[in-house]
Amino acid sequence: MGDNLKVIEAENVSYNYPDGSTGVRDVTLEIFEGERIGLVGANGSGKSTLILLLAGLLKPTKGNLRIFGKEVDKKNVEDIRRRIGVVFQNPDDFLFNPTVRDELLYVPRQLEWGEEELEEALRYHAEIFRIEHILDKPPFRLSGGEKKKVEIASVLVYRPEVLLLDEPTAYVDGKTRRHILKILDDFEGTLIIATHELDVAEKLADKFILLNLDHRIEAVGGKEILKNEELLERAGVI
C-alpha cells in the first residue's frame, strides 16, 4: 500500500461471547488509510462482531489488535473514538438522545465546537440527509429509513477518519437505500462496510474480506471475489 498509514492491524484475533458462542476466529488483517473494504459474509459469520472489534468497542479474547498503531487503552480510547466512526446494524441500538438534533450534536458538543460551527454542521447534514423536518422529534419514533439516516448522519457529522458500517442499508426502502449509498460513496476517508448484500459491497468497496460460517476469513482480494460463485457458496453468501 505504498506509504499509506496502517489504520488497523489484527493479528490472530478471536472473540468469544460471555455465553461461550464464537464471534470470530483467528482473524489476521491489515487496513490502510484510504482503503475501501467490503466485509462480506453470511448471516452469523461474525461481521458485526468484527466491526465492533475493529472499532475498539470489544476487546479480543485472543490475539492482538492495534488501531492507529496502538492497542486500545484508557489513555487513547477517546482519541480513537474521535477518529473512528461506527454505525450499528440496528439504529434502535444506536440512537439514545431525546431528539434528532441532540443525536447529531452529541459528539460535536463533546468536542466543544462553537455555536456557529454546531449550527452549520447541523444544517449541512440535515440538508444532505433530508432530515430537516424531524430535527426535534425523538429518534425512536421515526420510521426505519429515517432512523438509519439519522444514525449515519450523527457519525458523519464529526468527520471521522475511518468509517465502520454494519449493514448500512438494512431497514430502508429502495429510494433511501440509493440516497445512503450516494452519501457513503462520497465519503473520502477509510471505509469498512460489513454487508451480505453483494451489490452494496461492490458499489462502495474495492477490496473485500470474505468471512465463512466458521467465523474465519475465507478469502481476501479484489472484485474477483464477488464473481467467484464457488467461493461465495462455500462461505454461505449465496
Next chain:
Amino acid sequence: MHELLERTIREASSYFQNFLIHEYSKKSALHAVDARIKLIATIIFVVLAVSTFNPEKVLLVLIFLITISAVTGLSLRSIAERVWLFALFSFIVVLPISLSNPIYPVTFTLRVATSLVAIQMLVMTTSFAEICLALRSFRVPEVFVSALWLAYRYVILMFKELLSILLARESRRVSKGSHMDVWRKGGEAVGLFFLRSFEKAEKVQLAMEARGEALSHYHGKLKMLDFVYATIVAFTVFWWVII
C-alpha cells in the same frame, strides 16, 4: 468516577443477562436429561444445601454437583463465571457475623454457592421454555408459569436494551466532559432506557399475541439417561442423610 460507574453497570448487566441465558454453544450429557427430572433434582439439591448448617453436608452436595458437571461435560469454568459474584457478595454480606461465629460466613457462602451451582446446572442445560413446561406438567398454576415466562422475557430484554444504550454511548464518547454533563446525559439515558424498554415490551407482547403466547403441554417419555440421573440424585440424598 462516572466511567467506573458506567463500566460497572455494563459489566453487571452483562453478568446478570448471562446468568439467566441458558448455554447453547456446548452440549453436554445433561442437556439430554428430561427437564422434569432436572427441575426436581435442582429443587432437591437446593433444599439439601440450604436445610443444614453442617459444612460437611453442604460440601458433599457441592462435590457431587461438580463431579456430575465434570463427568457430563458441562464447563466448570462457565459455571464458576456465573456463580462467583453472587457467592462473593453473600460472603461480604455475612462477614460481620464472623466476629461472633467464625465458621458461619463460610457455611453461608458454601450454601449460596452450592444452590447457585445447582440452579446453573439447570439453566445452562435447559431452555426457559422447557423449565416452564416442566412446571406446568407438575400442575403449577398456569397464571404463575405465564407470569414467570413473561418476567424472564422482559428481564432479558431490559438488560439487552441497557447494554445497547451503554455500547452506543461508548462508541461516541470522545471526551470525558464535566460531571454536570455526565449526570445530565446519564439522566436522559435512563429516561430513554425506560421508554425503550416499555416500547420493546409492548412489541414483544404484540409478537406473542400474534403467534400465541400460551405454553403448550410437555411431551416425551422418560429415557434410561433420566433414570440414571435420578439414581445419582437419590445417591446424593442417601449420603447427605448418613453423613
